Amino acid sequence: MNPFVYRNDALHAEDVPLARIAEGVGTPFYCYSSAALTGQYRAFADAFRGTDALICYALKANSNQAVIRTFAQLGAGADVVSEGELRRALAAGVPAGRIVFAGVGKTRAEMAVALDSGIFQFNVESEPELDTLDEVARSKGRRAQVAVRVNPDVDAGTHAKITTGTKENKFGIDIARAPEVYERMRNRAGIQAVGVAVHIGSQLTDLAPYRAAFARVRDLVQRLRADGHPIDRMDVGGGLGIAYGEDPAPAISDYVALVRRAADGLGCRIIAEPGRVMVGNAGVLVTRVIYVKVGAARRFVICDAAMNDLIRPTLYEAYHDIVTVAASAPDAVPSLADVVGPICESGDFLAQGRSMPPVAAGDLLAIKSAGAYGAVMSSSYNSRLLIPEVMVAGGQFAVVRPRPSYEELLGLDRLPPWLNEPGDRAIPSRPAMIGGRKMGAV
Numbered sequence: 001m002n003p004f005v006y007r008n009d010a011l012h013a014e015d016v017p018l019a020r021i022a023e024g025v026g027t028p029f030y031c032y033s034s035a036a037l038t039g040q041y042r043a044f045a046d047a048f049r050g051t052d053a054l055i056c057y058a059l060k061a062n063s064n065q066a067v068i069r070t071f072a073q074l075g076a077g078a079d080v081v082s083e084g085e086l087r088r089a090l091a092a093g094v095p096a097g098r099i100v101f102a103g104v105g106k107t108r109a110e111m112a113v114a115l116d117s118g119i120f121q122f123n124v125e126s127e128p129e130l131d132t133l134d135e136v137a138r139s140k141g142r143r144a145q146v147a148v149r150v151n152p153d154v155d156a157g158t159h160a161k162i163t164t165g166t167k168e169n170k171f172g173i174d175i176a177r178a179p180e181v182y183e184r185m186r187n188r189a190g191i192q193a194v195g196v197a198v199h200i201g202s203q204l205t206d207l208a209p210y211r212a213a214f215a216r217v218r219d220l221v222q223r224l225r226a227d228g229h230p231i232d233r234m235d236v237g238g239g240l241g242i243a244y245g246e247d248p249a250p251a252i253s254d255y256v257a258l259v260r261r262a263a264d265g266l267g268c269r270i271i272a273e274p275g276r277v278m279v280g281n282a283g284v285l286v287t288r289v290i291y292v293k294v295g296a297a298r299r300f301v302i303c304d305a306a307m308n309d310l311i312r313p314t315l316y317e318a319y320h321d322i323v324t325v326a327a328s329a330p331d332a333v334p335s336l337a338d339v340v341g342p343i344c345e346s347g348d349f350l351a352q353g354r355s356m357p358p359v360a361a362g363d364l365l366a367i368k369s370a371g372a373y374g375a376v377m378s379s380s381y382n383s384r385l386l387i388p389e390v391m392v393a394g395g396q397f398a399v400v401r402p403r404p405s406y407e408e409l410l411g412l413d414r415l416p417p418w419l420n421e422p423g424d425r426a427i428p429s430r431p432a433m434i435g436g437r438k439m440g441a442v
């Protein structure tokens with residue numbers, strides 16, 4: 001579903017005009033549609049109906065508590081890649097028994113917290129990691145349920161920075177070596193190998209690489225069982241692409257049909273880890289035009305959102321549709337523009353050479369498909385405040401992450417004792433002390 005539509009020439013999020021949210025919370029801000037999130041989860045769940053599938057939402061795409069809880073209430077599990085994400089999943093109400101812990105660099109401390117929480121599965125990516133997990137689990141008298149993430153050497157055909165399944169990538173264990181690795185795990189007190197996991201990349205818009213990878217995983221499951229390993233889980237990872245406005249993306253139902261065929265007759269529990277497809281098109285970034293500058297060669301639309309708020313265009317050369325929040329006149333003549341932010345970097349752009357209708361200072365723009373890898377990758381570079389996140393449900397909206405204050409931003413720093421002179425008024429050592437009071441050491 002597309003929850004962002006024009007009504008009476010005003011772009012709405014579900015039943016709320018985006019301009020009204022802009023008045024209430026200021027710009028820029030992210031806005032997510034609860035109905036769109038729910039719709040994506042249901043599309044997955046419906047396509048898996050009749051199978052024993054666990055849909056573990058990959059938190060790294062968008063880890064706002066409101067987003068996670070929306071999925072948790074529908075029955076989703078979570079795919080986490082750090083202790084912070086594990087804590088977020090648990091805090092949002094995802095049962096530990098539905099949490100999968102992935103990632104190439106889990107520390108002992110992270111393993112310990114995950115074991116204590118009683119998570120469903122560890123996806124292990126190297127032999128040193130296996131040995132460490134075995135040790136940590138034994139020291140606690142626990143046994144971790146493990147899937148080995150194999151690297152099937154399949155090129156996902158996506159951007160180089162989000163391709164993960166070829167031999168050149170740091171992820172997983174070479175599938176050819178996997179039988180040996182499972183052999184090493186036999187009869188360990190701290191780990192039990194119960195599954196095979198794979199994840200070949202992100203933003204896949206072609207299903208063929210999945211077909212190739214899943215076929216290899218299927219062969220491996222059969223081989224491991226023949227070797228006597230009790231493998232009863234197949235974790236197919238995530239990576240399904242979305243339409244960013246230009247190229248179409250595969251339907252969730254087609255992707256799930258492919259997964260079901262790959263697992264057919266194996267009697268394995270399927271674990272899916274979708275991230276981007278669950279949230280990407282459920283979010284927009286709303287920004288206000290500060291200036292329009294007509295340069296010698298180009299028109300620059302300078303907005304109050306920047307690369308620190310949405311880094312995808314400059315990091316991945318990503319395309320995002322950009323539309324005006326107030327519908328532009330039908331006879332408006334578009335021309336090329338660079339849509340840029342105020343940051344002192346030439347990489348600070350949201351679009352380059354984009355055909356845009358005439359816009360003026362004060363206009364609101366919506367950058368679409370910004371629900372995934374948007375807010376989670378933002379920073380306060382240039383001492384810009386992290387921007388608020390808003391969720392809409394029908395006619396209601398709520399701020400689900402407020403904009404911090406400048407006091408909070410400055411308050412993150414501490415002066416070392418040798419710089420913190422009593423009476424120094426220029427640099428507050430604590431936010432509570434702003435306002436002309438005399439400051440001592442922290």
Ligand SMILES: *Cc1c(COP(=O)(O)O)cnc(C)c1O
Nearest residue numbers: 058102202238239273274275276
């Ligand atoms: C990033 C990641 C996902 C989710 O990827 P999307 O492209 O957002 O669907 C799933 N599993 C693992 C192991 C990941 O690293």
